[in-house]
Amino acid sequence: MYMAASLLWKKIWKHKLFYLFMLPGLVWFFLFSYMPLYGIQVAFRDFNYMGGFTGSPWAGFKYFKQFFDFYQSGDIIRNTIIISLMKLLIGFPMPVILAILLNEVRNRRFKKIVQTVSYLPYFVSWIVVITLMQRLLTPAGGPINDAISLIFGMEPIKFLNNTTWFYQIVVSSDIWKNIGWSSIIYMAAIAGIDQQLYEAVKIDGAGRFRQMWHITLPGIRNIAIILFILATGTLMSAGYEQLLLLNGPATTAIGSVLDVHVINSGISQGRLSYAAAVGLFQSFIALILVVSVNQIARKYSDVSLF
Structure with a gap:
């Protein structure tokens, strides 16, 4: 065992510069992902500020039971899963x-313009995005409704705060905001594909579509599987800011999700133990989903996270 540890340290020292580059990321994860785990115990305590984390009395599974006894808990879980599944199945590809x-674009200037335009929404906050959508989609003088009335002669449509259009607005705005940034990893994977493979299939008479199908897609397959496994962990998290801003009185029945419920319970109502319990429930289900999908991916594709 001593020899194995010695050999490990020698390898680390040999590649010390690479580990040095990793250090800021490791410190970030330790400070913001691992140290906060100490606060998980709040979910099992009757937390109060006087007692703190360790001085508050134990409550066991009291707050988990409160959540599942809540008359809207089933609806909240169902809404979260529906919205998250739609985002995953429609947005992931x-x-x-x-x-x-x-x-496939050969004009480098046009390609850079499209990339830049698609990246920009990622850096815009949801508050700005939703405000922009409100201005564009309002039935009282919004350009979208004006165009619909002018071209099709239809009455103005109330897109926002409308159960008919709620899911479409949520999914489409999420795709618009994240599609460019998420494509960066796939662009990098495509850039790493051996160009000789394309030359070889060209000699065999393959067109652009066949090159895409037989070379490009298999070349990014492993990356796509890894990202899909990670994405399944978000099935219990539909997105806090977007749903908080888009959801209204008319769409509460289909727009109330776990993320907003946790924030409202913890911050607005001051029920920190209850909010921590619901948040821990989300994380536990996410862990089960990631592990399960990872095992399925390992079995059928030989690609997995661990």
């Missing part, structure tokens, strides 16, 4: 498609 299409 979009960055792949964008990356492949951009790879």
Whole structure:
């Protein structure tokens, strides 16, 4: 065992510069991902500020039971899963498609313009995005409704705070905001594909579509599987800011999700133990999903996180 430890330290010292580059990321994860785990115990205590984390009395599974006894808990969980599934199934392929299409563009200037335009929404806060959507989609003089009335002669449509259009607005705005940034990884994976493979299939008479199908897609397959496994961990997290801003009285029945419920319970109502319990429930289900999908991916594709 001593020899193994000695050999490990020798390898670390040999590649010390690489580990030095990793150090800021490791410190960040330790400070913001691992140290806060100490506070998980709040979910099992009747937390009060006088007692703190360790001085508050134990409550066991009291707050977990409170959540499942809450008359809207089933609806909240169902809404979260529905919205998250729609984002995953519809939104996940979009960055792949964008990356492949951009790879086929031969005009470098046009390609850079499209990339820049698609990246920019990621850096805009949801508050700005939702405000922009409100201005564009309002039935009282919004340009979208004005165009619909002018071209089709239809009455103005109330897109926002409308159960008919709620899911479409949520999913489409999420895709628009994240598609460019998410495509960066796939663009990098495509850039790493051996160009000789393309030359070889060209000699065999393969067109652009067949090159895309037989070379590009298999070349990014492993990356796509890894990212899909990670994405399944978000099935219990539909997105706090977006749903908080888009959801209204008319869409509460289909727009109330766990993320907003946790924040409202913890911050607005001061029920920190209850909010921690619900948040821990989210994380526990996410862990089960990631491990399960990882095992399925390992069995059928030989690609996995661990």
